[in-house]
Amino acid sequence: MEITIKEVERLADLSALKFSDDEKQKFIGDFNNILEMVNQLQKAEVSAQNVFNRSHKLSELREDIAKPSFDTELILENAPKQRRNCFNVPLVVE
Amino acid sequence: MKDYEIVIGLEIHAEVNTNSKVFCSCKNEFGSAPNTNCCPVCVGLPGALPVLNKKAVEYTIKAGLALGCEINDIAVFERKNYFYPDLSKAYQISQLVKPLCLGGGIELDNGKFARLNRIHLEEDAGKLTHKNQTIGTLVDYNRGGIPLMEIVTEPDISSADEAVEFLTKLRRTLIYSGVANCRMEQGGMRCDVNLSVKEKGSNVLGTRTEMKNLNSFKMVRRAIEYEAKRQIEELESGGKIVQQTRKWDDNKGKSFPMRSKENSNDYRYFPDPDLLTIEIDREDVEEIRKTIPLLAEGRKKIYVEQYGLPEYDAKILTNDKFISDYFENCLKIAHMPKQISNWIMTDVLKLLKDYPTEDLTNIISEKNLMEIISLVEKREITRPNSKALFEIVSTATISRNADKFENEDLTKDESTEEINAKKLAEQNGMLNSFSHEELVTAVENALANFPNARKDYNETPDKVLRFYIGKVMAFSKGLANPQEAEKLLKAELEK
Numbered sequence: 001m002e003i004t005i006k007e008v009e010r011l012a013d014l015s016a017l018k019f020s021d022d023e024k025q026k027f028i029g030d031f032n033n034i035l036e037m038v039n040q041l042q043k044a045e046v047s048a049q050n051v052f053n054r055s056h057k058l059s060e061l062r063e064d065i066a067k068p069s070f071d072t073e074l075i076l077e078n079a080p081k082q083r084r085n086c087f088n089v090p091l092v093v094e
Numbered sequence: 095m096k097d098y099e100i101v102i103g104l105e106i107h108a109e110v111n112t113n114s115k116v117f118c119s120c121k122n123e124f125g126s127a128p129n130t131n132c133c134p135v136c137v138g139l140p141g142a143l144p145v146l147n148k149k150a151v152e153y154t155i156k157a158g159l160a161l162g163c164e165i166n167d168i169a170v171f172e173r174k175n176y177f178y179p180d181l182s183k184a185y186q187i188s189q190l191v192k193p194l195c196l197g198g199g200i201e202l203d204n205g206k207f208a209r210l211n212r213i214h215l216e217e218d219a220g221k222l223t224h225k226n227q228t229i230g231t232l233v234d235y236n237r238g239g240i241p242l243m244e245i246v247t248e249p250d251i252s253s254a255d256e257a258v259e260f261l262t263k264l265r266r267t268l269i270y271s272g273v274a275n276c277r278m279e280q281g282g283m284r285c286d287v288n289l290s291v292k293e294k295g296s297n298v299l300g301t302r303t304e305m306k307n308l309n310s311f312k313m314v315r316r317a318i319e320y321e322a323k324r325q326i327e328e329l330e331s332g333g334k335i336v337q338q339t340r341k342w343d344d345n346k347g348k349s350f351p352m353r354s355k356e357n358s359n360d361y362r363y364f365p366d367p368d369l370l371t372i373e374i375d376r377e378d379v380e381e382i383r384k385t386i387p388l389l390a391e392g393r394k395k396i397y398v399e400q401y402g403l404p405e406y407d408a409k410i411l412t413n414d415k416f417i418s419d420y421f422e423n424c425l426k427i428a429h430m431p432k433q434i435s436n437w438i439m440t441d442v443l444k445l446l447k448d449y450p451t452e453d454l455t456n457i458i459s460e461k462n463l464m465e466i467i468s469l470v471e472k473r474e475i476t477r478p479n480s481k482a483l484f485e486i487v488s489t490a491t492i493s494r495n496a497d498k499f500e501n502e503d504l505t506k507d508e509s510t511e512e513i514n515a516k517k518l519a520e521q522n523g524m525l526n527s528f529s530h531e532e533l534v535t536a537v538e539n540a541l542a543n544f545p546n547a548r549k550d551y552n553e554t555p556d557k558v559l560r561f562y563i564g565k566v567m568a569f570s571k572g573l574a575n576p577q578e579a580e581k582l583l584k585a586e587l588e589k
Contacts, residue, residue: 014360015177015184055168055371056146058378064112064149067119075132075235078139085128086232089179091224 003031095330097294100322101302102251105286106264107242108274109218110153116217116241117144117187124280128234136217136239138182143368146171150241151194151372153273154215155382157243158195160271160389161264163213165379169194169372171215174361179233180219188244189214190363194374199250200263208260209248218242237281243274249288249299254318258311261285269415270389284309287318290335291325300325301335305342305349317342321349393418401431407439417443420454427464433471437463441484449492449499456495458488465515469525473575479524486522487515528573533566536574537582540565551587559583 008027012019019027069075072085081088112122118135134142155165170192173185193214199207220238224231245264251257265283268274276283290302305321308314320342325335340349388396390412397408412418417438424434445457466483469475475483490513492499496506519525540562541548551558559580566579 010360014175055373057373057375058148058151061148061151061372062119062145064114064147065119066114066121069120069131070133072127072129072132075129075137081230083229083232085130086223086234087129087179088229089231089233091227091230092179092222 001035003028003035007031095326098291098322098326098329099294099296100252100318101249101290101292101299102253102257102318103249103288103302104245104247104251104257104260105288106245106247106261107218107284107286108157108245108268108276109282110150110215110241110243111272111274112147112149112153112241114147115239116147116150116215117239118142120239122240123236124277124282126236128232129236131236132238136182137235138184138238144187144366146369146372147241150215152382153241154194154213154243155374155379156271156386157245157268157273158198158213159379159383160267160273160386161195161198161200161210161213161245163195163198163210165195165374166192167374168192169215169374171366171369172363173366174216174363176361178219179231180222180238182220182235182238186217186219187366187369188216188363192371194372199247200260200267202256202259202263204256206250206256208250208256211246211248213243213245216242216244249290254315254322257287257318258315261311261314266390266413266415271386278309278311281309285314287314287321289318289321289325291322291329300329301337303335303337304339306339308342313342313344316344316347317349320347324349390415390418393422397431397435401435403431403435407435410439410443411435416452416454420460423460424464427460428468430467430471433467434463437467437484441481441488445488445492449501451495451498453498456491456498458484458491459513462487462491462513462515469516469519473573474526475519475524476526476572479519483515483519483522483524486518487513490518526573528570528575530578532570533574533578533582536566536569537562537579537586539569540583541586548587555587558587562587 005024005028008019008024008031012024076082076085076087079087109122110116114120115122115131115136118133120131120133120136123131129137135144151169158165169189171187172190174188174190175185177184193212195210195213197210198213199209201207218237218240220233220235222231222233247260251260265276268276268283274282278284285308287305287308288302289305290300292298292300303321303325305317308317321340328335336351338351341352342349394408394412397403397411398405401408403411410417411421420442421434421438424438425431442454442457442463446454449457451457463484466475466480466487469483470477470480490507493504493507494509494513496504544562544565547558547561562583563576563579566574566583567576
């Protein structure tokens with residue numbers, strides 16, 4: 001699969017992001033490099049069975065016990081903007 | 095105008111009643127201060143890994159079994175990708191190809207079986223509060239990661255009435271099974287409506303629209319009625335229905351198309367590599383099936399067949415689980431189903447209308463209601479006085495629990511003394527003061543005033559006894575204890 005400008009524009013649109021033409025060209029190169037790297041996996045010898053035979057039984061799942069959460073300050077530490085203990089983002093009303 | 099049929103499919107989201115979130119151990123709790131029930135997993139920090147909650151899976155399976163679904167042998171979690179700040183990871187962990195439950199359905203009163211397509215488990219999103227251009231939008235991720243079961247129907251529903259009946263029965267089943275609280279005012283149950291219209295008898299489905307996040311049955315009804323009318327009018331005037339997502343504005347009583355961008359969703363689902371496939375053993379399914387309690391229909395049957403309650407009363411008592419639970423708690427104190435049912439059906443439910451609560455002990459405790467019933471049964475209080483006593487006890491209880499109701503005019507009574515029906519009856523001079531001496535006089539009077547009646551005592555003792563008991567009760571204005579009166583009368587008559 002080769003990435004085209006159309007692909008980049010569609011992803012930008014779905015992500016609600018805007019890019020200049022130069023940036024889009026750069027993304028085409030970047031994305032193709034990433035895909036090329038991932039494509040190396042095609043050479044690996046795996047059967048579908050190997051990939052999908054790992055599973056959990058119900059008994060192996062986590063018990064439903066609530067534990068303390070993180071402090072709100074810590075949770076908000078990386079927020080570029082915060083207000084009233086909330087993450088503050090640009091208005092996204094439809 | 096042509097005849098049209100309405101075709102409705104519902105998608106219902108119900109928060110699963112667990113202690114912790116679906117992929118991390120943060121609390122599953124409504125109403126906490128913003129971003130206090132959060133950790134790296136549920137705010138989607140890079141590298142944080144989800145660990146699936148067993149109970150969330152078991153409860154979804156339990157819901158499926160209660161609704162007659164097939165449980166899949168394997169279940170897979172997928173990533174549903176979309177960019178919106180309510181989702182910190184930019185994808186929601188959900189299920190597409192292998193959901194936990196398939197099929198099932200609910201029978202409607204008109205005999206129609208409204209089929210389910212599936213039930214799957216996913217994570218709830220964060221809560222957005224939209225302010226204005228300057229402030230922007232505030233995001234609280236407490237709700238993010240709360241387990242959510244999505245229940246999808248087939249397009250089998252054909253009116254607002256059917257939709258509301260379906261939702262009412264679905265909600266009841268989920269609450270009785272204990273898998274979800276479905277508190278609609280808290281967003282614990284939300285509904286999306288897919289609706290199209292077609293010419294009557296036609297096999298070709300019309301183009302559908304979707305209305306999202308209707309969070310009351312009233313809204314569902316209004317939104318369906320509006321949208322069906324809108325589509326029919328559009329077609330009648332030669333127009334075409336556009337497939338779109340519409341937002342219902344309950345204040346305006348209208349729906350509006352959401353911006354086209356939000357309609358062009360491409361979720362690019364793929365299996366979440368962080369979560370393993372779940373293998374569901376049949377033994378586990380049978381174990382879960384055993385945990386399904388008696389549901390509304392089952393309780394109703396017992397009320398009618400074993401307790402001898404009228405069908406209508408049994409239905410009212412079981413419509414809401416909290417009422418049925420209250421009824422059964424009263425029964426445990428004293429097995430007087432008819433008396434308890436009568437009090438609940440009249441006095442308690444009347445108050446519930448003015449003081450909505452999901453806990454009837456906020457209105458009157460089981461203990462106090464049973465005390466009043468017992469006073470009536472023992473003839474220690476007259477019927478009119480028992481009603482007045484109920485009023486006193488419930489008024490005291492309601493003002494004690496004022497903060498649990500939404501009524502603004504309630505002032506809280508802060509006293510800590512226990513509310514005790516019998517004590518209040520004494521304090522208000524409501525208990526019968528018909529002494530033994532008075533009873534003896536009443537018996538003597540009855541026998542003296544109606545001397546002829548006792549002549550038949552040897553032939554029809556019961557009839558004569560009943561006659562005199564009636565006279566004694568009338569004389570005492572209902573205050574006498576009939577068992578005591580019977581004892582005295584018998585002794586006199588057999589002299």
